[in-house]
Amino acid sequence: MKLKITVLFIAFISSLTIAQTKVGTIDSEYIIGMMPETKKVVEITKSYGAMLDSTFSIRVTDFKVRLEDYKLKEKDMGELEKKTIQKELAGLEQDIKKYQKNGNTLMGLKRDELMRPLYTMLSEAIAFVAKENGYTQILTITGNEFAYIDSKFDITELVLKKLGITIPKG
Structure with a gap:
């Protein structure tokens, strides 16, 4: 009798454990790409990048003009003047590299700032x-590799519907 009760108890606990776990998958990057707000983020990011690029272009043009001017006048300069101008040009070149690195960082920060509300909504x-x-x-399937995924547990379409996004046909 004890054996029957123990077996029934174990079967009951096993069924509860199995019933309590339901795992689904989602393609979050697909959804983010489908959100209409993403287009606005891309436009704002491009505009911000263009502004940074224009400032960067001005610095590069200024450097090139100074470098060409130095090359033209180098023969007529004294050693001290050459060293001074070379030092200035090297400093400008370092500033340009630093500005470019900072620009890339700023672009990433701006993109993250603009995308954060979309990821929160998702x-x-x-x-x-x-x-x-x-x-x-x-589980998100973007960037991960699974040996098997049963598509009936993928909630991507349900989340798209919840966000009011229609799935394009085709």
Whole structure:
């Protein structure tokens, strides 16, 4: 009798454990790409990049003009004047490299700043859909490799619907 109760108890606990876990997948980058706000982010980022590029171009042009001027007048300069101008040109070149590096960092920060609200919106929609459909875990498939994924557990379309985004046909 004890054996039957123990077996039934183990079977009951096993079924509860299995029933409590429901794992789904999502292609979050696909959804982000489908969001209409993403186009605005791309436009703003391009505009910001163009502004940084114009400032960078001005610095590069100024450096090139000074370098050409130095090359033309180099023969007529004394040693001290040459060294002074060479030092200035080297400093300008370092400033340009530093500005370029900072520009890349600023672009990344701006893009992250603009994308943060979209990822927050996506996260909230995922949480809503997951709770509504009884999922205990949602895995993102972007960038990960899975040996097998059953598409019936992919909630990408449900989240797109929750965000009010229509899926293009074709």
